[in-house]
Amino acid sequence: MANINDIANYAQESARQLGIKKYDIYGSIVDETSVQVDKGEPKQVKASNRAGVTVRVWNQDNTVGITSTTDVDLNGVKLALQTAWEASLFGAKENVPDFSPESTAPVADIPNEKAPQAPVSRLIENLVAAEKELLAAHPAIAGVPYNGLSQKDIDRFYLNSDGALRTEARSYASVYLYSKAEEEGKKPRMGGAFRINRSLENLDLPACLKEAAEKTISHLNYQKIPTGKYRVVFSPEAFLSLLGAFSNVFNAQNILDKQSLSTPESLGTQIASPLLSFSDDALHPHNVSAETFDGEGTPTRRVEIISNGVLSNFIHSAGTAKRMNAQPTGHANIGAKVTVSSNFYHVFPGAAAEQEYSLDTAENVILIDDLQALHAGVKALQGSFSLPFDGWIVNQGVKTSIESATVAGDFLELLKSIIYVEKEPELTPGGVCPRIWVDELSITGE
Amino acid sequence: MTLSIQPSTLLISKQLPSLKYTSTSDRFDETWEAPLSTLLGLGRAAGADFIEFFLERNNYISCLAEDDTITSISPKLSTGAGVRVFRGKGDCYVSTNDLTFTGLKAALEKGLAILGLALPTPNAYIPEINLELLRDYATKKGKDIWLSECSSMREMGEILLSANAKLQQKATHTQSRRATYFRDWQEVLVASSDGTFARDIRLTQSVGYNLLCADGANRSSIAERAGSTSDPNFLRNWQYESAAEAIAESAGKMLYADYVESGTYPIIMANQFGGVIFHEACGHLLETTQIERETSPFADKKGEKIAHESLTAWDEGLSENAFGTIDMDDEGMPAQRTLLIEKGVLKNFLADRSGSLRTGHPRTGSGRRQNYTYAAASRMRNTYIAPGEYTNEDLFASIEKGIYCKKMGGGSVGATGQFNFGVDEAYLIENGKITKPLKGAILIGEAQEIMNKISMCSQDLGLAAGFCGSISGSIYTTVGQPHIKVDSITVGGR
Structure with a gap:
């Protein structure tokens, strides 16, 4: 497969042949392996090595066309440039994009290297062991239907016809474990956790396992809650998902x-x-x-x-x-x-809070761990949301799982109704955030 | 009887580097038989129980008109292949952009290695895999010219701008208007060690509106989308005037709607996209993917009553031009019509090859994937509740106070069978009549419970295009139903 220098050379040569004077290319090459297991056996193992580039071309009238392709050989890049040039004839005539004025400015100097990929057999061994341990964590845990361990190498690049050329390479490893618990006469319950880090070596698999087990067990004893207005505490992950939406x-x-x-x-x-x-x-x-x-x-x-x-x-x-x-x-x-x-x-906390709150002393508050179905329940242009969630009702530190409920409100009103931003941040895949307390939101229970 | 050793015509492993295959580079035709047959034999010689190659070429374009300007025309070209290797009930999947013999062989070798297998030694014979004569749905059905017959970039732009101008005429309090279109042309070839050798071309298109209206603090946003397969003239024939009228009317009504009061209500769900309730609450749970994971409450219920006796449901790939229609699935199996539920009794599951292998349920031509980077999995096609015996008037007359869910948003179902979906356009029903518009509703329930509460089905079956995301990526599906009544459901709101 072509490397970044090959692609740059193909682009330069093709642009010259096609008479294209201004272009830029953004792309990536990804090498990825992932495994899933089921009852101690590998269920599906996936591996891929793929490349993709997006080319933009400016024509003589300074309108822009674009094409993406996974064919990164000479012919593929040439076809992409040609197709982008054809598309440029129909490009927007107002607010035409241009090269970033900072496309050659220095970038941050941060660790930028790939970790050696672990053999697939080791991924499977680690995940099988995690599944086994999770199943042993509680008699009610009947399965780990959603699990996966993956490692990925990514090479990214950006180049343009003014001479900009940026590259960076990274590795990641990630794991998710979602276990399902079943008890006689009760509804099945689930809990899970996710971790990501720069390599399999650095991945905190035990912490992921522990969190998945604790969450699943914490949902075993559940109750319905009455519909009404409640004080709500968002977990870091829940608040960040709302912020993103x-x-x-x-x-x-x-x-x-x-x-x-x-x-x-x-x-x-x-x-x-x-x-x-x-x-x-x-x-x-x-x-x-x-x-x-x-x-x-x-x-x-x-x-x-x-x-x-x-x-x-x-x-x-x-x-x-x-x-x-x-x-x-x-x-x-x-x-x-x-x-x-x-x-x-x-x-993080802004102005100093006049009053601090704690789940250890608060009464009848809803702790939302995970918001679901954001694609269905968020009306981003209206500012409203109505979302199912996993969480607990908390009384003086005692958490009881909520059987099924939704939280609804207006996002801008929610921002103004924040009464406390806790001090201890947590690291999540989407960012760093503490728990956020909101004065009152509508909860639909029973 | 005596046996004589015949001179061998079988390929020997060490001869592989000297083979010169000249497959057509811009078309998946018979010239791909020899290299794929060799690679399949190589995989079998290594000890794999089953090998499948999936080759794909894709030509995609999208176009966006914002207000009175075309702001994006975005073509994407891609080529790739995936090889799936089974050993016992375990399997692995390797994908690559490199469709040369060397590239495909490297992908196969990687897949074999993952399963603890290795390419045969230099003097090992490579078994012959006799592929069937190319089953070419594309040529047989005249699909080879589809791409050239679709709308040009210029035509796309002109139609979307005309459509947006029409929307401006129809709507009031308009904040932004968007008309979007995409065309997804896909050529696929499947070759597997059971002799499957099949080619198809798919043409999927979709066009629609997004309208945002605002009046002071009141806002409404409504989207509407139509979709089709197999019709190069789809965009040219788009009836945007009636679409503009409908969306403008909906946005106007929802602009001043009150928030729904949360609680438990009887509801009526409109036909067409209302079918998302069945898709989410039941359809996913009938996929063998869910049965393998033990996340379907219906896994051991085949032949048993799982729904109200008024409910019959199908999943099929055969409806003409519908969004989930396919001539063959992504494992080369011809499309089927699968009866899921008949008068409340569970009749069949949806199975792909691996699902069939692991659960014992027969394959149903339901092995689907977004593209070559995914292994196929059991997925829905055109899924709908069959028409019933009631009229819409009967349904409304049966409700004293409830909610009419006219336009559904998206939804999802969790591993414990809990589902939810948003309602984009809802109305209060009082004494059998629609009274006022409501917003902010989300329907929540459990699959097993809701299926027994669909008590009345009207006769006006309608289908609607949808997108379904799951283990094998995002695929095109149809949802559908007549108007139905659900006796009670939890409605989240304010």
Whole structure:
């Protein structure tokens, strides 16, 4: 398979032959292996080695066309450039994207190397052992229907006809374990956990196993709860998933497209409780998926989004930054229409809280561990959500699993109703965040 | 009787490097038989019980019109292959972009190694795998010209801009209008060690609207999408005027809707996309994938009553031009019509090859995948509840206070059978009449319980295009049903 230098050479040669003077290419080469097990035996093992590139071409009228391809040999890259040139004839004539002004600026110097891949047999052995241990954790745990252990090497690159050339390579390993418990006369219950790190060596499999077991066991004794208004505590993962679902609030492209709850004038306004601050920080030291440049080659960085409740920055591509007279922030995804997305959230306390809360003393609060079906229950453009969740009702530190319930509300109202941001952050795959307390939300139980 | 040793015509392993295969590079035709047959034999010689090659070429394009501008035309080209190797009931899947003989052999070798097998020694014979004559659905059904007959980039842009202009005429309080279209052309070839050798071309297209309306703090967003397979003229024939009218009306009604009050209600679910309830609450649980995982409450219920006697349901790949229609599945098996439930009694499961191997249920032509990077798995095609004997008027007349779910959003089902789906457009029913619009509703329930509460089915079966994400990626499916009544269900709201 072609390497990055080969692809760069193919592009240069093909562009010359086709008379294309301005282009850029973003791509990746991925080598991945994953395993699943079932009752001590490997169930399915997958391996793939694949490449993909996206080319953008500017024609003589400065309109842009794009094509993606997995054919990264000379003919494939040439065909992609040619198809992109054809598409450029129908490209947008307003707000035409351009190379990022920072596509050759220095990127952060962070560890940037691949770990040796472990043999498949070791992945299977580790996962079989984890499954066995999880099954032994409690007599009610009847199976681990969702499990997987994978390792991945990724080489990313960005290059353009002005001479920009960026590359980086990383390795990741991840594991998930979701176990199912069954007891006579009761409904089946599930719990699970996920971990990711830079290599199999660094992956904390025992912690994943422990968390999966504890969560599953904690849901064995469940109860219905009455419908009503409750004080709600979001786990870090639950809060981050909600934040991600409503990221149009601080996404400059969404705002320019009028697909947002914010407008350009929202900057500087108080949109959340002063207790809340958060940033998007691709380079956070705990982000194992850290990328140093985005799809346009712009260096990634930490961007403060909400400071003490005030909306302080949007996240940008090169194009949105130009239109809004701001700096690119390294959040672009290359495409016929460049999109913007977040990297890694860091949520932390803002202003000092007048009152601190604790699950050890609070009464009748709902602790939401995991929000489900966000694709169905979030109306991102209306600001509302109505979501099933896994969680517990907590009374003075005693947690009782909730059989089945949904939480509903308005996201902007929720931000303003935050009454406490705990001090201890937790690391999740999507970011770093403490537990977040919200004064009152509608819960539908029975 | 005496046996004589015949001169061998079998290939010997050490001859492999000298083989010169010249398969057609831009078409999966008979020229692929020789190399694939050799590779399948090689895999068998290594000790694999079964080997399957899946080759795919894909030509995709999407187009987006925002308000009165085309903001994106995005073509994607891809080629790849996957090889699946079985040893006993275990299997592995290796995918690659490299379709040369060397590249496919490397993928096979990796798959064999994962299962503890190795390519045969240099002097080992390679068994002959006699593939069937190419079963070419594409050529037989005249599909080879489909791609060239589809709308050009220019035509796509013109139609979407006209559609958006029409939407502007129909809607009020418009904040943004989007018209989107995609065309997904896929050529596939399946060759496996049981002799399967089959080719097909699929053409899937979808076009639709997203409308966002705002008036002060009131907002409504409605999406509508149509989909088709096998019709190169699909976009040209899109009736965007009626689509614009319908979506504008829905958005207008929902703009000032109150939030639904949470609770337990009887509901009526509209036909077409209302079928997502059956897809999520029952269809997924009838896939052998779920039975293998022991996450289906219906695993041991074949032949038993699992639903109200008013309910009959099908899954099939045969409805003309429907979004989930396929001539063959991704394992080369011809499409089938599968009766899932008849008058409440569970009749069949949906099985792919590995699901059949591991559960014993017969294959149903349901092995599907998003693309070559996924192994096929048991998946739905066109899945729907059959028409019943009631009229819509009968359904409404039976409800004193309930909710009419006219337009469903997406949904999901968990491993314990709990499901949920959002409602994009809902109305309060009072004394058998629709009274006021409601928003923010999400339906929650358990599969086993809800299936016995679908007590009335109307006669107006309608199908709708959908996208289904699961273990083998995102695939095109159809959901469908007539108007149905659910006696009671939990509705999450405010």
